[in-house]
Every structure is written in structure tokens, then in C-alpha cells.
Amino acid sequence: MRVRLSVNGEEREVDVEPRRHLGDVLREDLGLTGTHLACEQGVCGSCTVALDGRAVRSCLVLAVSCEGREVRTVEGLADGAGAAGLSPLQRAFSAEHALQCGFCTPGFLVLAQAALEQDPSVVDDPERLRRLLTSNLCRCTGYEPIRRAVLRAAGRDPDAPEQPR
């Protein structure tokens, strides 16, 4: 089936078998290999992309259901080449050392970016922020640097004591 969709602001058209998921099509048909696939059953969140502004597991979304929709992948976060083009969230991940092997990082970046755009107050509720970040799996960092990076990107002080709600 022919599917037209917007990917990182560019109109794209692909021929896909109805059984294929969005993550595969992004990587294999569109060459956007920043979206990582691991469990392919909706558990790990490595494959997270934003679909019409909401974070989704691209391994659980059929590509044919994306007709006319807007997809943003990790490649769409930076607005220029090199370190200077990195988004504030990407710079915060670097500053807080929020990655080690980096396999999970594209998923966390897209997850956090979508959450900050939808409701920036998520960072002001420690429990909500914790629930958001633990919805994706990271085997390396212990999550604290990721939490600090998201707070930093949102203009909060990562060292401020948590205020329970």
C-alpha cells in the first residue's frame, strides 16, 4: 500500500506491506536509523517516535496507519549539523552524561521532547517525571542522569530538592 506521511517536516511517500511497522519503515525504507529497535513488542521504548506530537512505540504502529500523519524521529530534534545544532534537550543529555552505550538514547530524547512540548509542567511533579522516564528502559545509566538532563532542559535546577506533591 502507498502511504504518504510527513517525517521530520518532509513529505515522504512509501510503498509498504500492511504488516510492517513504522519503526521498520523509518529505518529500512527511509534510512532513518536513529530510531532503534530492540524488543519489538512494546516494552523497551527504544523505538519511540512522536506521532502527531505524542510519543508512541513505533514497533507497535503499523506504517499504513500513518497516512497523512506527522512523524518526528530523533533525527528531527537537532536544527543544524554538529554540536552547535543540537537541541537544548540533546545538549542537556550531553552536559549531564545521560547516556552510556547510547542505544536507548534516541527513544528517551523523543519521549522527553514530546512530553515537554505537550505539558512542560511534567518536570514539576517528581512522580509524574519518574513515571514518564521509567516507561522506557535503560540498562546503563541508572536513570538519574536522564532525570537531571530533562530538568536542565526545562530550565529547572537538577540539584534542587524534590518537592513532593
Ligand code: FES
Ligand atoms: Fe519498540 Fe522495544 S522496540 S518498545
Ligand code: FES
Ligand atoms: Fe545504554 Fe541506556 S545508555 S541502555
